Amino acid sequence: MSPDPIGPPEATQVPRYAGPATFARLPRIDQVTRADVAVLGVPFDGGVSYRPGARFGPGHVRESSRLLRQYNPAQDVTPFATQQVVDAGDVTCNPFDIPEALDAVERQARELLDGGARLLTIGGDHTVALPLLRAVTARHGPVAVVHFDAHLDTWDTYFGAAYTHGTPFRRAAEEGLIDPEASMHLGIRGPVYARSDFDDDTRLGFSVVTAPFVELEGVAAAVERLRARVGDRPVYVSVDVDVLDPAFAPGTGTPEAGGLTTRELLVMLRAFADLNLVSADVVEVAPAYDHAQITGIAAAHLGYELICAMTPRPPAPLDGARPDEA
Numbered sequence: 546m547s548p549d550p551i552g553p554p555e556a557t558q559v560p561r562y563a564g565p566a567t568f569a570r571l572p573r574i575d576q577v578t579r580a581d582v583a584v585l586g587v588p589f590d591g592g593v594s595y596r597p598g599a600r601f602g603p604g605h606v607r608e609s610s611r612l613l614r615q616y617n618p619a620q621d622v623t624p625f626a627t628q629q630v631v632d633a634g635d636v637t638c639n640p641f642d643i644p645e646a647l648d649a650v651e652r653q654a655r656e657l658l659d660g661g662a663r664l665l666t667i668g669g670d671h672t673v674a675l676p677l678l679r680a681v682t683a684r685h686g687p688v689a690v691v692h693f694d695a696h697l698d699t700w701d702t703y704f705g706a707a708y709t710h711g712t713p714f715r716r717a718a719e720e721g722l723i724d725p726e727a728s729m730h731l732g733i734r735g736p737v738y739a740r741s742d743f744d745d746d747t748r749l750g751f752s753v754v755t756a757p758f759v760e761l762e763g764v765a766a767a768v769e770r771l772r773a774r775v776g777d778r779p780v781y782v783s784v785d786v787d788v789l790d791p792a793f794a795p796g797t798g799t800p801e802a803g804g805l806t807t808r809e810l811l812v813m814l815r816a817f818a819d820l821n822l823v824s825a826d827v828v829e830v831a832p833a834y835d836h837a838q839i840t841g842i843a844a845a846h847l848g849y850e851l852i853c854a855m856t857p858r859p860p861a862p863l864d865g866a867r868p869d870e871a
């Protein structure tokens with residue numbers, strides 16, 4: 546039998562502001578014997594097209610996650626008690642060599658996945674979604690990518706460079722990593738380079754739910770589209786924190802006005818609790834532009850909600866009664 550999961554220390558006994566930060570004050574991977582969910586930092590921002598600084602994202606999100614508690618009433622789960630969640634530290638990324646950095650991310654992600662863990666990766670810029678998808682598809686085959694972002698990130702090249710934070714999902718589609726019947730972007734908004742960007746994006750296998758759609762039709766309608774698109778396929782969720790309005794996530798490199806609220810996005814992420822969520826990332830947190838940990842706290846809660854969605858639920862009793870009523 547596996548030992549009981551080790552969770553964070555009681556915040557009523559050990560001050561939550563004390564000691565070095567791990568995500569949600571969880572144990573480090575070397576302090577446990579197994580990992581069902583591994584939180585992995587990727588301090589890499591060599592692919593950015595505008596403001597740099599997402600290499601400091603993992604540390605900032607960990608610092609901003611100290612107040613998270615054990616029970617999530619919104620999903621009725623105790624994520625750190627029913628599975629072993631660990632902080633797996635940071636990938637050692639070469640900041641001077643993009644392909645080498647991406648290889649390092651893929652290698653470390655594969656190791657954790659091969660050990661039976663699902664991943665919650667904290668970026669880093671959005672370039673890192675590509676090696677993460679390479680690692681995840683090596684296990685699951687092509688996945689339904691559900692991508693929350695202001696930006697399509699299916700552009701081709703920047704200054705002739707193929708591996709950037711504006712291009713990961715084009716490369717992923719070209720490499721056959723995404724399921725073109727089941728992938729989608731949510732929260733897209735703002736100016737693009739040309740109208741044909743959307744045609745290219747459709748051809749690569751994505752459907753789009755825009756931020757104005759969420760505003761006009763509502764979160765429930767957006768979630769309905771999401772469910773219809775992915776069905777019961779293995780899903781990889783990629784959250785670029787700039788999907789949030791700059792009012793809710795100022796600390797990011799390519800902010801666009803008119804985004805989602807944190808509240809709207811948290812509700813959407815809860816939908817993955819009954820979908821087949823295999824791994825996820827939260828990227829593009831750039832603390833130099835943050836204030837009062839607004840973006841860091843948002844990212845910490847987004848990550849927590851994703852971990853909760855990965856938490857196994859007890860099967861529903863056949864007669865519909867709750868176990869404690871039976």
Ligand SMILES: N=C(N)NCCCC(=O)O
Pocket residue numbers: 594595671696698710711785787799829
């Ligand atoms: N993935 C993020 N955050 N941004 C992509 C924007 C690419 C551009 O400069 O057009």
Ligand SMILES: [Zn+2]
Pocket residue numbers: 694695696785787788799829
């Ligand atoms: Zn973006």
Ligand SMILES: [Zn+2]
Pocket residue numbers: 671694696698710785829
């Ligand atoms: Zn992005």
